[in-house]
Amino acid sequence: MTANETIHPTAPAPEIDASCRLPLLALLVGASVWLVVGTVLALIASIKFHAPEFLAACPLLTYGRVVAAANDALVYGFCLPASLAVIIWVFARLSQTVYTLPLVPVVAAHIWHLGVFIGLLSILLGHSTGFTWLEFPRGGSILLFVAFVLIAIPTAASFGFRLEKDLYPSHWFLLAALLWFPWSYASANIFLVAMPVRGVAQGVVNLWFANNLLYVWFSLVGLGIGFYFLPKLTGRPLQTYYYALYVFWTLALFGTWCGLPQGSPFPAWITTLSSVAAVLLIVPLIGVTVVFGRSLGGPGSDGPMGGPLSFVKFGLVSFLLSTLMYIALACPQISRLLEFTWFGVAQSQLQILGFLAMVLFGAIYYILPRALGFDFIAPQFIRAHCFLAGLGVVFWVAPLALAGYAQGANAYSLDASLNWLRISTLGLGFILLGNLLFALNILAMFLTWKLNLVKTLFAAITAPLKVSEVKS
């Protein structure tokens, strides 16, 4: 490193952080709004399921529309832009260079949020495409695609211009994620919406995409970010580089094939291949367990409870559990019982709210004060958020999984699962409270920054000229 510094003076951390400031704000402010919108919609959907008379008069809020809008707001509104923001910062820090072209992602972030707005509105108005996780009609999905590419290019370029040549495991995960999403999102939209394939192939493409987004992409991003922050926040090195790399390759190799349930109406070879691939996920699962367990041991500091590290740890444990559930769903004995029940919903919600969102919260709480140069307005909210989110995820996901079991064990009867679903609503309520605290902190920070900007500008205009300047 010292030899490196003499050749290319690497930028100091505060300068790198400042160069990411505008893209981070543009992505995260919108994302935190969508996070709250998505959780509110999810709460409405959850209540409607066991109390159908709730908001029954409003056609915009029919159950089917609200569920789709809630999921898309959480995934496309929050998870994706927040991931991109964190990736931008992590890449700049890993490369030890200031972020070039920060205005491109700023423009792209606005395009992205516009796309989400159009997409969500179309769903609520009843113009969804009807494909799970691809409900946004053409107007919205094209904007998302363009915005993602616009962000991915300068971010990948900042990897290319890196001054620190040594690769870190997160590079692999996050670079793959930058390529993975545009590829799978474009393919799925082309084959389902633009030039639809027919019959069996439609279902296959849809489920393939859902798996590639929620399982593969989420895992790449969540693990990439988690593997960056785990050693950073504990002060212990990641154990080990090659385990992490092995996780990357096995995840990319086996992960893409999963997600086609055994009972789905596709030729046996497709569903069999998918289950075999899912069981092979045991390998990356073991890999992450080893990395996680070994990197936590040894001397170092864990920081206080409820800080960024707690979020990241919670997220990684959720990843282990959700992968275990995913594998279980692929085993014939278990899938016969749990397939197409609430259990699958529990798994995907754990992946979204328990895993990726938590890792992102931890990262954002760490990054944002550094990028802006001042602390959160209400730092005590962070601990409260951590507590509420942890409690919320447990009370949201566990009852859903039990509801799935009750359903499967009682011949798909919904009555058996209703009480569990009522409890899950409570969990979602906790999550909503936590998310509100998060959004408040982000928005307050954004407003303070804006205010400071106006103040400096005003001061610059009204300041009397210095005597020295008048003379020259």
Next chain:
Amino acid sequence: MSADIKSSLPKPPSDPRPEAVRTTLPIWIIVLTLMLLFLGGLYFDNHSGWFQTQVYGPYASVDQLELYQPKSGAAAELARGKVVYEQVCGLCHGADGLGKPGQAPPLAGSEWVMAKGYNRLAHIPLAGLSGNISVAGKDWNMGMAAMGAALPDADLAAVLTYIRTSWGNGASPVPMEDVTKVRAGLGARPQPMSHDMLMTMPE
């Protein structure tokens, strides 16, 4: 800009680039992967139907499909014949083929049904039957309308096959083409058959 962040967040002593230990991967995890791949291959071999697109779960191979799927060929023909018989002929001749006193003569054990050829037999439902006829040693003098005239050839062939091979009747099946031929030979509005007319034609 000021590097001074008065953050209350847990801040590591410094803010370093994270490091990763670079010890080589232990061999056991690679062995485990290969073992799982091998087992996965075996499972795929047993359950996938080897890329045959007509094999859907829960079936695992073309052989299983043939074992459990409804048959085609002779068995399917019989099943079809039974259905048509019970709907069209069974009312008079009885589901058991024993006939009903005062309604219709038996088909089980009837020499007309079990004859070596089925030419005469095929004429009866296509054209109808009237007058004196002896069935299994008993005389009947009634009439039967052309009960099979409205049936498609395939259905009629299946019914005839069914009555020739059921209830202990051990005669040969009736192919559809022969029913087509008989129907063509009869013309549009055939006269009902009588015992004498039947006896003039080949068996």
